[in-house]
Amino acid sequence: MEAARHFQGSWLCVGDWPAPGKRAALLRVSAAPSPLGGVSLSAIAASSRSAKVFRVNCTAAAAAAGEQLEEEVLPDKLREIVSLFAAVRDQRAAYEQLMHYAKRLPPLPDEHRTDANKVVGCVSRVWVRAYLGDHGKVLYEADSDSILTKGLAALLVEGLSGSRPREIIRLTPAFFHMLGLKQSLTPARTSGFYNMFRLMQKKALEMEMDSSAGSSPATAAVLASPKESDDARSAATPAAPAASAATRSPSTIAESSPPASSRSVAIEKKLQEALAPTVLEVEDVSHQHAGHAAVRGTTGGETHFNVKVVAAEFEGQSVVKRHRRVYQLLEDELKSGLHALSIVAKAPSELG
């Protein structure tokens, strides 16, 4: 079953399991279709001394995930490209198609051919660069010294550019098979293609984290000292408390690693992994509470969030229980400066 294949081999990071207070265990998921019609997930605790096997029957969740897979939403342009390649019968024509794409790809300036932009594990040399365009959409550029690889990169660049980071991050590599190129590429090339795709996703994630980290302190500064809005961006704004929070935050962001400073994405990630929700919306509303006494003395912004989550797990649970679950998942955040969560937690049957 699709869903079983989807979960098979993935890692589940669970907070306070197998014992409360211990560090998170990494569980390797082994999935098989369950006689009940869903998916039986076994997870083996990899980091504990005795390998314990925890079995979870995820009928509803799997069904939801399965549906998600079958109708995986590809960005429009990528969908177009996939159907174009899927229609190509002759291998030679497939190569020609790839080369057409390669020709269309503008060359990447030397300054972007950095190690950070290099795709690892490729038989040829490939570089991918991502940057934010208008309206928070990700734009890609790429290049390679091999024309077939360049064609593959171009395919991805054209297919993914102009999408939002979240759309890109949520994609699975399932669309590879639909391209029908597998027989025409060596295994090394195929894995190179996979690595290209993953690098693009990673860069989209970085864009996402940078943009949500960047917004709060700037907004805090603007709202706190409206008269000095022109000076708000300079770090040397005098003494208003929110402004000092703004002064502190750029350096905090510069010093701390991205995950710590981008709470919004961390929250999303934890809820995504633990609940497999069908709807998940996390909104940073810290700026609305900027003048609040509790905010002073914490890392700039990222103190107040609205969370809307719809998950099958909540079916039949009381509202209190659902909220407790979310709080439990975000325990670390709550201990380190997350001040308040406004939670809307529903079961899929309650949407309407």
Place this chain on the structure above:
Amino acid sequence: MLTGRDSRRFANRALGTRFNLIRPLNQPYQIMACASLGLGFIALHGRPRACASSAPAAAAAPPALGDVTRPHFPILDQTVNGCKLVYLDNAATSQKPVAVLDKLQDYYSVYNSNVHRGIHALSAKATEAYEVARQKVANFINAETYREIVFTRNATEAINLVAFTWGLSTLREGDEVILSVAEHHSNIVPWQIAAQKTGASLKYVTLTEDETLNVEELKGLFTKKTKLVSLHHVSNTLGSINPMQDIIRYAHDHGAKVLVDACQSVPHMTVDVRGLDADFLVFSSHKMCGPTGIGVLYGKHDMLMAMPPFLGGGEMISDVFLNHSTYADPPLRFEAGTPAIAEAIGLGAAIDYLSNLGMDNIHAYEVELSKYLYSKLSSVSGVRIYGPKSGSERAALCAFNVEGIHPTDLSTFLDQQHGVAVRSGHHCTQPLHRHLGINASARASLYFYNTKREVDAFIDALNDTIGFFSSLH
């Protein structure tokens, strides 16, 4: 609906690969046979793709070694991606003749048993066959005695053995080891590790303008501290052949030992370790029609006698006590544990097969093939071949690049569209590629079972490939 290639492939599988449906070529055809086999559907017309290897054979000439030996290698008789296989990656590994395959089968079916330890009939037979193989290797390279032949897993392990035993016990801080920029990684990395551990330093000879080893420069690198020179006999990328006898004489005059990496020479020509006066010489079985998993370290008897063990365990001991053990004499001192018995016997069979053909015959044929390959390849426009021009003798291999086409794209297309197998990448000679200023290259390498017809097929396929990639530029 199946296109020409798919229908051919399907039919080939259905009817067995020996039934070559690729001919006749230039007419569309229907596979009516499918209906009669009850397969339930009829394949449609397709335009059959022109495989380079399907060109009709030239008029009969005196049988070339390649034609004579071809029937001994059934693996070469297959189709790949709808085209006849043209295997030109022999520098990476060679194919095995039926004689060797039979010997391997024979061993496991009839007398498989552990060697050196038992007294019973099977064990005696296995031991004898194993030691006879060792003697065959000794004879093949004209070693003085079988005691100078150590079986290893491959040439890489053989070099590591020398680096970790002779190297670690002999090299001191400030000592020097001379290598070259064209060495295979297996003849660089073990020395880097040994140098790091001992404080010795490594020096690298570079190339002449002809892209061969700069022997003058090599001579200039010798100092009182030079303890070892470790060089390739024949380069797997440049195709150059080094004057090892001269180099060894010079090294000995300066008090240095020499290790010869003979991986690309022993399979293709007569190599005489006493004629060369090599101190160490290594080669792998799988490049000379033998099975994988076995290689040879030749070492002069007094060198081996002075070397401490490499791996510890059974076979390499004399007596074992709780607080110490005494070690066997070479070669067993360096062969811990149960050896690759079948593989050694297989290597012996390969040596018999090659000796039967005659190494001089093999060499003469390959010299012809080498000239033919070089001249045809160099006449393709845009091709740049690395290594010496064909005036001086070259091995039957060419590493090359085509302007504007990445070698991986080239070899992918050659394989997918024409069934031609060449290698692309750095061929385990990254420093050499860096020295030549390139990232990667393609390489076609021949052995005595290849033919000029196959070289033609390769060139036709190459022209088609270049045409394809250039057409869309």
